[in-house]
Structure formats: C-alpha cells, structure tokens
Amino acid sequence: MNVLIYTQSYYVRKMFVNSLIPMGISVFHSDNVEDLVDKLSNRPIEVVVFDVIQENYDEAFKVLAGMKNNSSEKISKIAIVMLIGGVDKKQIARALQLGALGFIKSNASGETIAKYIIDLYEKKQGAPPQRKFVRVTLDATIESERIGVKFRSPRNMQLILGVLCDISSGGIAVELVGTFPPEAIEQGMEIKNMQFILEGRDVLVDAVVVAYQKKFCAFRFTNVSEQDKEAISQFIFEKIS
Numbered sequence: 001m002n003v004l005i006y007t008q009s010y011y012v013r014k015m016f017v018n019s020l021i022p023m024g025i026s027v028f029h030s031d032n033v034e035d036l037v038d039k040l041s042n043r044p045i046e047v048v049v050f051d052v053i054q055e056n057y058d059e060a061f062k063v064l065a066g067m068k069n070n071s072s073e074k075i076s077k078i079a080i081v082m083l084i085g086g087v088d089k090k091q092i093a094r095a096l097q098l099g100a101l102g103f104i105k106s107n108a109s110g111e112t113i114a115k116y117i118i119d120l121y122e123k124k125q126g127a128p129p130q131r132k133f134v135r136v137t138l139d140a141t142i143e144s145e146r147i148g149v150k151f152r153s154p155r156n157m158q159l160i161l162g163v164l165c166d167i168s169s170g171g172i173a174v175e176l177v178g179t180f181p182p183e184a185i186e187q188g189m190e191i192k193n194m195q196f197i198l199e200g201r202d203v204l205v206d207a208v209v210v211a212y213q214k215k216f217c218a219f220r221f222t223n224v225s226e227q228d229k230e231a232i233s234q235f236i237f238e239k240i241s
Contacts, residue, residue, distance in 0.1 A: 001129035002044055003117060004028045006036055006063070007051035012083065012106075014234065016049065019110030020117070021233040022169040024131030026240055033063055040067070040075050046129070047117055048078055053085040053106045061098055068099040079124050081117065133168035136239040140165075140175070149174050151194040153184040160184060162217070164196060169232055171207065171220040172196075187212050191219065198235045203228045 005016045008031045030036040050060045070076045081102045122128045138145040140163050147164040162174035189209045206223035
C-alpha cells in the first residue's frame with residue numbers, strides 16, 4: 001500500500017512516516033503541485049493526504065479538484081484524505097463535494113492514523129490492503145550505503161562484524177565479514193544489543209536469527225525502542241523517496 005503526504009511541514013511528514021512505515025505502508029512526500037503530479041503519474045499511489053492544518057484550504061481544494069478532474073483514471077480515483085487542525089463544517093462540506101473521502105485530526109495518535117487509512121482503503125477497495133514490511137536494499141559499494149553492523153555471539157561472546165544488505169521495520173539482512181567458529185551463530189539464536197548507525201544515530205536492537213547460510217544472516221527484530229524505530233522508519237523513507 002502506498003500513501004503520499006502533501007505538506008510543507010517536516011513535522012507532519014515525520015508523523016506519517018513514523019506511523020505508517022512500521023505498519024507495512026510505503027510513504028512518499030510532495031510539497032508542490034508539479035512534484036505531486038509527477039509522483040501520482042509515476043508511482044502506484046492509493047491514498048493522498050492533504051495537510052490543511054494551517055487552514056490553507058483554497059490551495060488544497062484547487063489541487064484536489066485538479067486530481068478529481070484529471071484525464072487519467074489512475075489519478076482521478078485516488079482516495080483523498082484531509083489532515084485538519086480544527087473542524088470547519090463549511091470547509092469540510094466543500095472538501096466532500098470535491099471528492100475527499102475522509103478527515104484526520106492533527107492531534108490523532110500514530111495508531112489512529114494508520115488504522116484510519118487502512119480502514120478507508122478497505123472501504124474504498126472492498127478488501128484490505130496487502131501489507132508487508134517496507135524493505136530497502138543497500139549497495140555496499142557506495143560509501144553512504146555501507147553500514148557496519150556488530151554484535152556478540154551469545155554462545156562464546158565473540159564480536160561478530162557485518163555489513164547491512166537490507167533493512168525493514170521488521171529486521172535486517174547482513175553480510176558477515178571476518179572469521180568466527182561455526183557454532184558462534186545458528187538459526188533461532190537470540191542476539192542482544194545488535195548495533196548499527198543510521199544517519200549518524202547509533203541504533204541498538206535485540207533480534208533473533210531467522211536465516212543463516214555461510215556469510216549471509218537474516219535477523220528479525222524482537223525489541224526496538226521507539227526512538228530507534230523512528231530512526232529506522234525515517235531512513236527507509238529517505239531511501240524509497
């Protein structure tokens with residue numbers, strides 16, 4: 001499922017990224033009409049959220065009307081939600097008249113935002129969206145994407161090093177480097193305080209080994225702090241955008 005947030009606010013964008021990406025929903029962003037039309041034309045966007053917290057309804061209504069009158073059925077049938085600060089019945093009636101399907105209050109919790117968008121999609125499509133963790137693959141030959149990973153084997157406390165191959169809100173895949181005894185890692189093993197750095201932030205997670213073959217190892221997160229979960233979500237958003 002793909003959601004696009006139309007906003008000039010970093011805070012709003014961050015709120016939706018942190019709320020939706022951990023739920024298996026890809027999040028894209030636009031802050032101007034030209035970029036919005038380009039993304040809607042070239043990506044399979046299913047829901048657009050218009051930020052009108054600052055009550056810039058006129059601009060939003062103009063863009064909304066343009067979407068609903070677009071010659072492309074792909075764009076004209078996209079579900080539209082308005083993110084609002086206060087309830088203005090006149091403006092809400094106008095938004096509904098132009099084709100908006102729903103409204104989210106700006107003080108809604110992340111859980112409420114995700115549930116509302118998923119329910120709206122199911123109501124419009126007649127079936128729940130297919131959701132799986134949004135995963136990004138990294139190219140270790142690119143300096144900015146070469147991210148080191150380290151952890152200690154609970155079997156012998158040996159420090160094991162690796163390079164991140166891909167990451168999602170649910171786990172990571174790692175190419176291991178260096179030498180270590182075969183028994184240092186095995187499927188089902190629980191790893192504590194696995195460490196890697198995302199955009200300058202030190203991330204610590206607990207994980208379990210779900211796949212292991214030679215130098216490749218996949219881990220499922222079992223414990224991630226809210227701050228680290230947000231760091232992972234923001235990193236994934238920047239990569240898929």
